[in-house]
Amino acid sequence: MKLCVNCDNPLEDESLYCNKCGDKQESSGTSEDTSENVINELPQDELPQDDLPKRKLLTPRTIIYGVALILFLAISAITVYFNTPEQKAKATIDNYLNALQHGEYVGGFKSGSFEDYANVLDYKYVNTRHGMSYDGKDILTFDLDSYNESEERFSSDLEEYLQKMKDLYLNDKNYTLIESNSEKLVIRDNKVGHSFSFLYDLQVTNELGSPIYKKVIFDVDNFSGEYKISYYFDK
Incomplete structure (x- = not known):
């Protein structure tokens, strides 16, 4: 049942005109449309499960592939970074100073003849002063x-x-x-390769065995085929 839009006279749902005042009635639509409208007006959490939007779930295989891809990219980036000419040259100095700290042989790190510090207590890379490439x-x-x-x-x-x-x-x-x-x-x-100049902070001992701090510039090149320290001097 419904009421007339003009005089509130009770009418059947299918009535198009009021049998009392004769006013035309609005169409009520089909029950299917009505139920559809009701469903559309319901909050998402009150919808029947069959009417909820379908969501794609991540499978374990997808998660594993995603993690593997991230790890691969990270390892690739790290590998590229530590294999640049600058990083290889810097590693030569780090290995040289580490060998001095432990009293090991350091001749393989040098291409020039210069005296080594008697006792290196600590060291720290500060910056790369310059780098150059040579094509002969x-x-x-x-x-x-x-x-x-x-x-x-x-x-x-x-x-x-x-x-x-x-x-x-x-x-x-x-x-x-x-x-x-x-x-x-x-x-x-005729030189072919790369040369770099690095600034380091060093803590060494003087003649009396007392700790002192120095700023040291190391020159490194790979003109012989592998990176070697050609010289260093206190700044």
Whole structure:
């Protein structure tokens, strides 16, 4: 039963017009539509289970694959990081200082001849000062212009300057003479690889055995095929 929209006269659900006032009635719709509307108005937690939206559940296999992928990516990133030229060069210094701490042989970490600290108590990497790559094709030219720019105060004239540069570079197997005359010296840099300069904080002992702190710069390169410390000096 329903009531007339105009005079509240009781009417059958199917009535289109009021039998008392004659006013047209609104359609009540089908019972199927009504039940559907009621269901749509219900909160999600009160819906029948068959009407709830279907949700995809993670299976154990999916979870395992996801974890494996994350681990693979993490391991790959770590491997790439520790295999960069800079990290390999830095590892050479760390291994050298660690060997000094334990009184072990350190000759395999050095390409240059320099004295080692007698007793390293502790060390800490501070920063990478610079890094360079070499392809064996760099050309070094020394002439009047370079003499005027940098070496005038160390040499009395151009001839002395060129001779100093020749003595400095041509005693090193990494350099090859291309041209030499009274006005110019041209040398090829044959080095292939990488070089880095690192700053470290070191705690060592002095002659009296007392702890002292030093800032030390290490130069490392792999021109011989593997990374070696070529020199170090206190900053």
